[in-house]
Amino acid sequence: QVRSECPLGQLLAREAALGREIRALDSDMQTLLYENYNKFISATDTIRKMKVDFRHMEAEMDDLAANMAAISASSARVSAALQDRHRRGAQLAGVQALLRKLQALLEVPGRLRRWAGTEPARALRCYARARAVLRHYRHLPSFRAIEDESHAIMADLARRLRTRLREETLDPKELTECVEMLLQLEEPPEELSEEFLSQAGARLEAELAALEAELPTSDPSGVATTPPPASDILDFVDRGSSAFVGTLCQLAGSYRTLFGEDTGRLEPFAAALATRYFALLERRLALERGLGDTSLLVRALDRFHRRLQALLELLPAGASAAAELVARAARERVDRYLRALQTFFLGCLGDVRQALAAPRPPGKEGPGLPDLLATLAASVLGQLKAVLAYVQLFTARDVAFASLPYFKGEFCVTAVREGLVVAFVRWLCRTARGFADGPTEKGAPAAPPALLLLLARLCLDYESSTISYILTLTDEQFPPQDLGPPVTPGPALCAEARAAAQRLLDHYVQVQGAAVAQMLRKSVETRDWLGTVEPRNVRAVMKRVVEDITAIDVQVGQLFEEGVRRAQSSDSSRRAFSVYSSSRAPGRYAPSYTPSAPMDTHLLSNIQKLFSERIDIFSPVEFNKVSVLTGIIKISLKTLLECVRLRTLGRFGLQQVQVDGHYLQLYLWRFASDERVVQGLLDEVAASAAHRCLDPVPMEHSVVELICERG
Amino acid sequence: LSSSAALEGKGQLKFTSGRWSPHHDCTQIATANDTTVRGWDTRSMRQIYCIENAHGQLVRDLDFNPNKQYYLASCGDDCKVKFWDTRNVTEPVKTLEEHSHWVWNVRYNHSHDQLILTGSSDSRVILSNMVSISSEPFGHMVDDDELSDQEDQHQEEKIKEPLQDSVIATYEEHEDSVYAVEWSSADPWLFASLSYDGRLVINRVPRALKYHILL
Numbered sequence: 017q018v019r020s021e022c023p024l025g026q027l028l029a030r031e032a033a034l035g036r037e038i039r040a041l042d043s044d045m046q047t048l049l050y051e052n053y054n055k056f057i058s059a060t061d062t063i064r065k066m067k068v069d070f071r072h073m074e075a076e077m078d079d080l081a082a083n084m085a086a087i088s089a090s091s092a093r094v095s096a097a098l099q100d101r102h103r104r105g106a107q108l109a110g111v112q113a114l115l116r117k118l119q120a121l122l123e124v125p126g127r128l129r130r131w132a133g134t135e136p137a138r139a140l141r142c143y144a145r146a147r148a149v150l151r152h153y154r155h156l157p158s159f160r161a162i163e164d165e166s167h168a169i170m171a172d173l174a175r176r177l178r179t180r181l182r183e184e185t186l187d188p189k190e191l192t193e194c195v196e197m198l199l200q201l202e203e204p205p206e207e208l209s210e211e212f213l214s215q216a217g218a219r220l221e222a223e224l225a226a227l228e229a230e231l232p233t234s235d236p237s238g239v240a241t242t243p244p245p246a247s248d249i250l251d252f253v254d255r256g257s258s259a260f261v262g263t264l265c266q267l268a269g270s271y272r273t274l275f276g277e278d279t280g281r282l283e284p285f286a287a288a289l290a291t292r293y294f295a296l297l298e299r300r301l302a303l304e305r306g307l308g309d310t311s312l313l314v315r316a317l318d319r320f321h322r323r324l325q326a327l328l329e330l331l332p333a334g335a336s337a338a339a340e341l342v343a344r345a346a347r348e349r350v351d352r353y354l355r356a357l358q359t360f361f362l363g364c365l366g367d368v369r370q371a372l373a374a375p376r377p378p379g380k381e382g383p384g385l386p387d388l389l390a391t392l393a394a395s396v397l398g399q400l401k402a403v404l405a406y407v408q409l410f411t412a413r414d415v416a417f418a419s420l421p422y423f424k425g426e427f428c429v430t431a432v433r434e435g436l437v438v439a440f441v442r443w444l445c446r447t448a449r450g451f452a453d454g455p456t457e458k459g460a461p462a463a464p465p466a467l468l469l470l471l472a473r474l475c476l477d478y479e480s481s482t483i484s485y486i487l488t489l490t491d492e493q494f495p496p497q498d499l500g501p502p503v504t505p506g507p508a509l510c511a512e513a514r515a516a517a518q519r520l521l522d523h524y525v526q527v528q529g530a531a532v533a534q535m536l537r538k539s540v541e542t543r544d545w546l547g548t549v550e551p552r553n554v555r556a557v558m559k560r561v562v563e564d565i566t567a568i569d570v571q572v573g574q575l576f577e578e579g580v581r582r583a584q585s586s587d588s589s590r591r592a593f594s595v596y597s598s599s600r601a602p603g604r605y606a607p608s609y610t611p612s613a614p615m616d617t618h619l620l621s622n623i624q625k626l627f628s629e630r631i632d633i634f635s636p637v638e639f640n641k642v643s644v645l646t647g648i649i650k651i652s653l654k655t656l657l658e659c660v661r662l663r664t665l666g667r668f669g670l671q672q673v674q675v676d677g678h679y680l681q682l683y684l685w686r687f688a689s690d691e692r693v694v695q696g697l698l699d700e701v702a703a704s705a706a707h708r709c710l711d712p713v714p715m716e717h718s719v720v721e722l723i724c725e726r727g
Numbered sequence: 728l729s730s731s732a733a734l735e736g737k738g739q740l741k742f743t744s745g746r747w748s749p750h751h752d753c754t755q756i757a758t759a760n761d762t763t764v765r766g767w768d769t770r771s772m773r774q775i776y777c778i779e780n781a782h783g784q785l786v787r788d789l790d791f792n793p794n795k796q797y798y799l800a801s802c803g804d805d806c807k808v809k810f811w812d813t814r815n816v817t818e819p820v821k822t823l824e825e826h827s828h829w830v831w832n833v834r835y836n837h838s839h840d841q842l843i844l845t846g847s848s849d850s851r852v853i854l855s856n857m858v859s860i861s862s863e864p865f866g867h868m869v870d871d872d873e874l875s876d877q878e879d880q881h882q883e884e885k886i887k888e889p890l891q892d893s894v895i896a897t898y899e900e901h902e903d904s905v906y907a908v909e910w911s912s913a914d915p916w917l918f919a920s921l922s923y924d925g926r927l928v929i930n931r932v933p934r935a936l937k938y939h940i941l942l
Binding site: 530635654658661704 | 783784827828829848904923
């Protein structure tokens with residue numbers, strides 16, 4: 017390829033390079049050859065030398081062999097000569113050892129006596145060594161004597177040890193030593209174990225009693241309030257753990273080493289004491305009345321649990337009791353938090369009520385409803401978050417008992433999510449509802465309407481956003497298990513909140529409507545409709561009604577959106593009463609109704625009613641301002657209608673009603689969602705008034721308008 | 728005028744309605760004053776019982792249960808009909824909230840006291856079946872020794888749970904507020920209602936229910 021493709025110059029250059037390379041390789045090869053050549057020559061020389069040396073060595077080895085043979089022969093001769101003496105020496109050594117032992121044995125009682133009082137351990141050791149031998153040679157009377165004597169001394173020692181054992185003031189180490197020594201003295205182990213346990217028991221009881229002394233004794237009559245305990249719970253647990261648990265562990269350990277694995281007696285003993293300890297701890301926990309410092313409580317429980325681990329190796333059954341205790345404490349704390357949250361919310365409500373009811377200094381605006389709502393919602397949410405943070409401490413990672421299955425699963429779901437968060441939300445909805453349902457029936461002081469409005473808005477906000485926020489927060493901090501107990505789904509809570517909000521809003525509408533209606537009713541009932549004079553102006557009560565409804569509009573507008581209103585027709589503020597316009601045939605009117613005229617008006621009004629929808633007065637209200645106000649206006653106007661129907665009116669009475677109706681229509685149409693509702697009701701009022709009138713002569717429409725514009 | 732009694736109290740007190748009690752040998756009257764219902768004994772002209780705050784606002788009408796002593800129904804401006812036991816007036820026995828405006832009239836059927844008629848200014852007449860507080864909550868009972876074996880079995884099928892209280896029918900023929908309803912004294916299954924626009928409507932109890940009650 018190279019040959020075929022490259023031009024001639026390149027080929028020549030390549031040929032030159034190749035030649036150079038070849039020459040270089042050649043010279044390398046020669047250098048290598050010369051080096052190795054030297055090495056080969058030196059190697060051959062060395063091998064020649066080695067051959068010569070080996071020939072020398074062979075001769076010397078032969079000499080050595082001959083010498084060794086001679087030496088061994090002579091050594092054998094020497095030992096044969098000395099064997100005899102060797103044997104006798106060994107025998108004497110044996111005898112001496114035996115004599116020494118005998119002497120030791122003889123001295124045993126003396127030694128025992130000397131040491132029994134002061135160093136029983138050495139005595140024991142000595143005795144133990146001697147005992148076996150003595151037993152073996154019992155048949156020899158001298159030995160027997162020694163044995164008896166030492167036996168007596170040891171029995172004495174045992175007795176003394178026993179009395180010492182029964183003393184109160186032994187600490188575990190001494191106790192163990194005593195018992196150990198007694199065991200070595202071959203006392204019956206069952207008896208000893210019982211003694212040991214009873215001694216240990218006495219000691220542990222003393223410690224428990226010390227702990228108990230810290231707890232204030234419960235008054236049998238239960239009347240006196242117990243003073244707060246002197247030390248805090250962490251100290252208590254510390255002391256309990258180090259003193260009681262430590263001692264118990266030590267004793268249990270020594271029992272095991274002394275008496276082997278026979279735990280028949282140990283377990284119930286330990287179990288009984290452990291139960292008492294738990295009971296004391298529960299009592300102390302019950303004294304933690306306030307919410308105090310949750311972190312302190314958590315640390316205390318943590319310490320308790322940790323120190324208990326060693327004990328739990330002995331008492332597997334106690335593990336569940338301990339876990340139960342911790343769980344109960346945690347639940348109790350969570351319950352307390354729930355109650356605190358409830359009290360806090362009631363407190364906030366109380367503040368809001370005060371703010372609403374406080375007399376305002378002139379010239380200064382009272383607190384706006386949106387501000388109050390925002391403060392209320394924010395403080396409740398803040399408190400809830402704080403509480404959750406506290407409860408979080410129970411499941412923090414560095415806490416020992418957080419790894420218990422209870423805490424991972426059930427605590428998160430049942431205690432915290434359900435017991436605290438869900439229960440609080442439910443309680444909030446119930447309390448809010450209670451404002452709507454309960455008190456007004458029995459005439460107790462009712463909630464101010466502004467409060468009802470505020471709570472309705474709060475519940476609505478909860479339904480739309482807050483509940484889901486709280487639940488996600490809880491789920492993040494306390495993840496629920498898949499296989500755990502069932503949780504309340506978010507939508508269920510939202511539905512409850514919405515129902516509460518609806519109820520509150522309906523109640524608000526009823527209350528406000530009733531207030532306005534009462535005014536109208538009184539105005540109709542107390543007026544003399546028969547003898548009244550020709551109306552010159554709109555009645556004061558109507559103006560008051562319009563003012564009140566405007567005020568309510570402003571109040572509701574602070575918290576709720578506008579809502580949808582049906583488009584007004586162009587002549588909305590200028591409509592004349594249709595009943596009159598049709599009955600007043602071209603320009604003239606009859607001074608009294610002829611029989612045909614009532615039929616006309618009846619027919620006309622009935623036909624009209626066929627085409628208009630029936631109005632439901634006390635229907636549920638939607639969550640916007642227009643709907644609320646329409647509800648209130650409906651209630652008030654219907655009351656007016658019913659009251660007018662109960663009175664008998666004179667001519668001027670009818671005209672007054674006409675003027676009032678027109679005035680209301682002028683001002684109320686803009687508040688209602690559908691102006692036809694207001695129109696229809698006011699038409700009804702006018703028609704009923706006409707029926708009830710002795711001398712129905714309606715006023716001229718232009719005069720009516722003039723009076724209304726003036727007033 | 729054989730005797731009179733006066734009502735003590737503040738403000739302008741009015742008697743809005745009154746009714747004779749059909750039991751007690753015509754010696755008891757119940758009256759409605761604003762928001763309370765009082766019972767009077769005509770022999771001593773003293774008040775026997777007083778139901779405070781029976782309805783949040785005005786009490787419009789009362790009626791006594793013709794078959795059961797001590798039972799009284801009242802209706803008022805809070806759109807509710809409440810049934811009271813005059814021996815324990817702290818709480819109503821039952822409350823009906825079917826209307827959407829003031830209830831002007833409440834009437835028991837003269838012979839079958841589970842049928843209650845109410846008329847209201849929301850232009851509706853509602854016929855309700857208040858079985859649980861009527862005098863025959865379990866339906867028609869027959870004495871045991873009058874039954875033959877065949878009827879025995881039928882009887883066991885019939886005596887079940889007490890019937891549930893319910894609204895039987897809502898009559899919406901009126902276009903305006905209904906101010907009066909009454910049962911016919913000739914036929915216990917016929918009733919009439921009167922509304923503001925002068926319409927008088929006469930209706931019957933539905934046939935199925937009539938046979939159910941009779942049999």
